[in-house]
Amino acid sequence: MPGHLPRRRLLIASATALPLLLATAGCRSADLFAGPDPLGGRPPLAHGTVALEAAITAEAGLISRYQSVISGGGLDAGESSLIATLLAQHQDHLVRLRGRLVVPAGASASVAAQSPGTATATATATPTPAAPARIQHPIGTLRDAERQSADSLVRQLTGVEPALAQLFASIAASDATHAAALSALGTS
Amino acid sequence: MSAVRAVRTMSPVRAVSPVAALQQALAAEDAAVYGYGVAGAHLSGASQATAQQYWTAHREARDTLAAMISALGATPVAALAYYDIPSAVTDAASAEALAAHLEDGVTAAYLDIVAVSSDRLRTFAALAMQDSAVRAAHWQGSTDAFPGLV
Numbered sequence: 001m002p003g004h005l006p007r008r009r010l011l012i013a014s015a016t017a018l019p020l021l022l023a024t025a026g027c028r029s030a031d032l033f034a035g036p037d038p039l040g041g042r043p044p045l046a047h048g049t050v051a052l053e054a055a056i057t058a059e060a061g062l063i064s065r066y067q068s069v070i071s072g073g074g075l076d077a078g079e080s081s082l083i084a085t086l087l088a089q090h091q092d093h094l095v096r097l098r099g100r101l102v103v104p105a106g107a108s109a110s111v112a113a114q115s116p117g118t119a120t121a122t123a124t125a126t127p128t129p130a131a132p133a134r135i136q137h138p139i140g141t142l143r144d145a146e147r148q149s150a151d152s153l154v155r156q157l158t159g160v161e162p163a164l165a166q167l168f169a170s171i172a173a174s175d176a177t178h179a180a181a182l183s184a185l186g187t188s
Numbered sequence: 189m190s191a192v193r194a195v196r197t198m199s200p201v202r203a204v205s206p207v208a209a210l211q212q213a214l215a216a217e218d219a220a221v222y223g224y225g226v227a228g229a230h231l232s233g234a235s236q237a238t239a240q241q242y243w244t245a246h247r248e249a250r251d252t253l254a255a256m257i258s259a260l261g262a263t264p265v266a267a268l269a270y271y272d273i274p275s276a277v278t279d280a281a282s283a284e285a286l287a288a289h290l291e292d293g294v295t296a297a298y299l300d301i302v303a304v305s306s307d308r309l310r311t312f313a314a315l316a317m318q319d320s321a322v323r324a325a326h327w328q329g330s331t332d333a334f335p336g337l338v
Contacts (some may be wrong), residue, residue: 042320047319089307089333096334102194150318162303164195169302169314173295173335176318176323 216297218267275333291324299336
């Protein structure tokens with residue numbers, strides 16, 4: 001029909017003309033997409049945040065282990081007293097660690113608000129040791145978990161800000177004392 | 189942009205150079221070597237043997253720190269001839285309290301090294317803190333949730 005361009009020719013003309021129009025306007029197509037990519041998802045977490053979340057996850061896992069040992073029963077009075085004390089200190093660790101995590105409104109709460117035992121390990125978290133195939137005394141499993149926690153926290157010191165590094169180092173030292181106390185319990 | 193989780197900013201840790209932090213730890217180790225000499229005189233049996241073992245550990249740590257300071261091109265500060273003892277040591281209980289106090293001082297000194305940016309020094313100090321915290325717990329008969337932190 002005269003006066004009407006065929007639809008295909010119109011589309012081809014538009015595709016050809018758009019870059020030309022942008023060039024004459026002094027724009028590059030990339031300028032149109034400057035700023036955060038709305039389809040790019042959430043920006044990656046800072047290294048310190050990842051390390052802190054890993055420490056929170058590991059601490060929650062330790063608390064769950066202690067709670068399991070307590071609920072399993074079979075502890076003598078000395079064991080029960082020590083384990084209750086160490087559990088309380090781990091709960092203090094968790095409170096202090098969570099206090100360092102900023103969770104803005106609208107952000108995923110992730111490990112910050114999970115109850116101990118429900119937290120899932122992040123990529124860098126050292127999982128608490130899997131249950132061994134052979135039967136091990138619960139005090140021994142706690143001692144091993146304490147040592148592993150202390151080692152993991154020391155590995156997390158790399159590249160985190162000084163105050164967080166000091167908190168990790170202090171908790172690692174506390175875990176080391178727990179391991180020693182549990183060892184002494186086993187030999188007394 | 190989506191809000192993201194982050195580490196809460198704390199009041200800045202007092203900036204300490206690696207050499208200054210190591211010198212501080214050296215001073216704490218020197219004080220421990222001196223103090224264990226005082227405490228050990230009031231201990232006996234297994235406690236005295238433990239104090240002797242810990243005294244040796246502090247001497248070794250002192251030598252290690254001095255070597256690290258020298259390797260950084262500085263001169264290790266010499267030990268004092270005398271250190272103040274926080275309270276009178278008259279018996280085994282006060283000797284053990286002194287030993288715990290000395291270990292707490294060592295732990296706090298190593299914690300300052302953890303604040304420096306060198307990963308190697310951080311790891312060294314964090315492991316040293318574990319040793320001193322375990323020794324402190326031995327003398328105190330109890331553990332602490334946050335050794336070295338106030």
